[in-house]
Amino acid sequence: MNWSWIPAHGSEIWAYAKDSALLGITPALLGLVISLPLGIVAARWRWFNAPVLGVVSVLYAIPSIALFFALIPALGLTDTNVIVALTLFSLCVIFPNVVAGLHAVPDSVRQSATAMGYGALRRLAMVELPLAVPVIIGGLRVAVVSSISLTSVSQLIGVYSLSYYLIDGYQRQFPTEIYVALVLIIVLAVACDLVLVGVRRVLTPWMARS
């Protein structure tokens, strides 16, 4: 372990850490934006659920490196390539959670909302989605962490992030880089997860604290 290497490369490490964060968080957020309408439709019309779930599951089964390569003709060796691929992967954990979150709204609550004079859209926005928040955020947490971990593979198509140090450290037989990258990737994943837990707490003051 060469401690002096760290301060000497401080700004470079910081830049790669930001790249990792961007590549990890953006796909999960895009995945949420895509999953919300799909999930709402699938929760309402159940016949829509199975085909969408099938497609997102098949996408998830594709090895990440294969998907990165497959997107090269369209998107090149770019951040966009990685973000698109990871977004497609994130659908597999976020979409089912949107559906499950909406299905978890108790029938009695939905029924009394209707009986109180909510129209379908208003009920969705003001009763069902707020109640689905904990389950949806659960999916988001898995998506962010798995995206951050998958960014290490994106190194292979030349999209740099903290994982650059993993490859570089290995090739140069310089373990300090590997340790630094490993620790920072874990810290980043844990930090993102904690932020999402915090967001959920703020959005759900109505949940019993266990």
Add this chain to the structure above:
Amino acid sequence: MITFERVTKRYQDGTVAVDALDLEIPAGKTVVLVGPSGCGKTTSLRMINRLVEPTEGRILLDGQDVRAEDPARLRRGIGYVIQQTGLFPHRTVQDNIATVPLLNGWRRPKARARARELLELVGLDKALARRYPYQLSGGQQQRVGVARALAADPPVLLMDEPFSAVDPLVRASLQDQLITLQTQLHKTVVLVTHDIEEAIKVGDLIALYRPQGRLAQFGTPERLLGAPADDYVAGFVGFDRGIRRLTFFPAAGLELSAGPVLGADATVAKAQATGEPWILIVDDGQPRGWVPQARLASLSGDTPLDQLLADGIGHTFPVRGGSLRAALDAAVISPAGQAIGVDEDGRVVGVATFDQLRAAIQAADRAADQADEAAAAADLATHRSADEPGARR
């Protein structure tokens, strides 16, 4: 007033939930729909606010077909309470209660002020306003449900098994509260229950359903207990209906005698002179206890009665406001076989024997029969029988 006109609900698999139902629910009354599970009572209720649409027939609310109005708008004018409360877990108590006023476009401060008023009306502490539903007991949640249903002051209140999920003590207090609320608010309440006791307790009128969505009898609780339309109704209201309907006969008509009643300062000789088999000793008007004549025989005539060891009185019944059922129970439990009637201050007014009770029950029966005949005559005159239409079909 809510009118069902030959309303049928048939599901796609052919199941008939409600079968050609004719029912008139008068304004300002509590009408209980009661029957075994699957009899169509809940379906009937939900057709009123269009959570379920009838297959045939129509439902009129104050003369207007409920299907003439936009469902969401219709529902904001009809309170709805369900067994599982259906409270919104993500909203505070006050915002739950304020739901319909907010939907109607009230500003939040005004709606919340209204919510806090309602909290008091249903007997809850205003301090609960900012709690979330999970922080309340089952009984409190149910009260919030009632408050929420009343928030926009709808003329009609639909209640689907509202008190079935709470323990018997809480249930009794919720039922009492509904009765009290009704004396102030005079809503048209339609309440569904499978519990005939609850129906008899809270209902002005009871619609008793048979399986498959047919009406067995529609009438007052007294009528169901006193003149069940058939064996099904008699069986449903229970084997002790004869005694239970005495609840509806006031004790005021009961003849009381003062013969056996003596003050504590009276003597044994005076007690023997009454010729009564049992003497009721009273002290400053309050009943002390019963003493049988046999116990007096060995005592000297000038012994004051307060020196004697008396038997307990069981319990008394209030002459004003009490029922013949309470009087009969007091007589059954009394060692002397006599019911002690008391006034508002618990002072003895007089006692009644079984013979006197029997006479009072028979008199009340005759009066009820005459009232029924008068009602039946009125029904014939209007060609619209509000009483037991199902039984005649």
